[in-house]
Amino acid sequence: MKKQLEIEAPAKINLTLKVLGKRADGYHELESIMQQISLRDKIILERGGQAIKIKSNSHMIPEDEENLAYKAAQLLYTKFSIKEGLRIYIEKNIPIGAGLAGGSTDAAAVMIGINDLHNLGLGKNELMEIGLNIGSDVPFCIMGGIALAKGRGEVLTALNKGLQLEMLLVKPDYQLSTGAVYREFKRERVNQSPDNKAFIEAWLKYDIIGLTQHMQNDLETVSIKMCPDIKIIKNKLNALGAIKSLMSGSGPSVIGVFASYEEAREAWERIKGQYKETYLISSYN
Numbered sequence: 001m002k003k004q005l006e007i008e009a010p011a012k013i014n015l016t017l018k019v020l021g022k023r024a025d026g027y028h029e030l031e032s033i034m035q036q037i038s039l040r041d042k043i044i045l046e047r048g049g050q051a052i053k054i055k056s057n058s059h060m061i062p063e064d065e066e067n068l069a070y071k072a073a074q075l076l077y078t079k080f081s082i083k084e085g086l087r088i089y090i091e092k093n094i095p096i097g098a099g100l101a102g103g104s105t106d107a108a109a110v111m112i113g114i115n116d117l118h119n120l121g122l123g124k125n126e127l128m129e130i131g132l133n134i135g136s137d138v139p140f141c142i143m144g145g146i147a148l149a150k151g152r153g154e155v156l157t158a159l160n161k162g163l164q165l166e167m168l169l170v171k172p173d174y175q176l177s178t179g180a181v182y183r184e185f186k187r188e189r190v191n192q193s194p195d196n197k198a199f200i201e202a203w204l205k206y207d208i209i210g211l212t213q214h215m216q217n218d219l220e221t222v223s224i225k226m227c228p229d230i231k232i233i234k235n236k237l238n239a240l241g242a243i244k245s246l247m248s249g250s251g252p253s254v255i256g257v258f259a260s261y262e263e264a265r266e267a268w269e270r271i272k273g274q275y276k277e278t279y280l281i282s283s284y285n
Helices: 068-079 102-117 124-131 138-143 178-184 196-204 208-213 220-226 229-239 261-271
Strands: 004-022 028-047 052-056 086-091 146-151 155-158 166-171 244-247 254-258 277-282
Touching (some): 102 124, 146 196, 220 244
Antiparallel strands (some): 028 086
């Protein structure tokens, strides 16, 4: 049986995000195209000891039971009565509080790793079902790739592999509370919502112009008021040649989609000095 395992934990962006309304359980009903990207954390798992312990290169993430990766490990260890301890090291590369599912993808990687390390024999769908207990984004982070997400984000339909998107990701020096953004959301303030059916049709045709026309995020109506830099960054990316720019998730990260890697890299060279957290990214394979 393996003693140690290293796993990649890719960030997630929302290429579209439509908020349909509030549900009886307090969550919001969503419809979103989610995509994993090349920006990723690295997770190292090592069996041994008497407890679950977390270490990281980042002082900004908790190293106790508040960490979603810890919660994921504890959930599986309790469910399957695993007595052996586990050391989790998180090399944090995904910006924190950026709307990129950084905590969820770490939790997903830990669950995938424990399943392998302890030969639990869980299929992907079983892991996804368990992962929903940790957070709404965890099932997608386990599934990976690109998908249409509905419900809280957990009802997933995988899309066929399509275009390799070349993008810039810029995070302003600011964090937004997802809960606060959703609390302020008002459906009647949205002028233009994404058409996910049209997006998928363009995706399947490898039509980058068509799909970018349908990239919208309803939550921008709230987050731009809380963080005006989002609008400023969108305008800068457009001026640098992005076919489309939009906020990911509840923000404040902004992505710009470019026609080619070369154009994305040139834009990155010109904007990286203005924002500390600026990344040249692509679809994750």
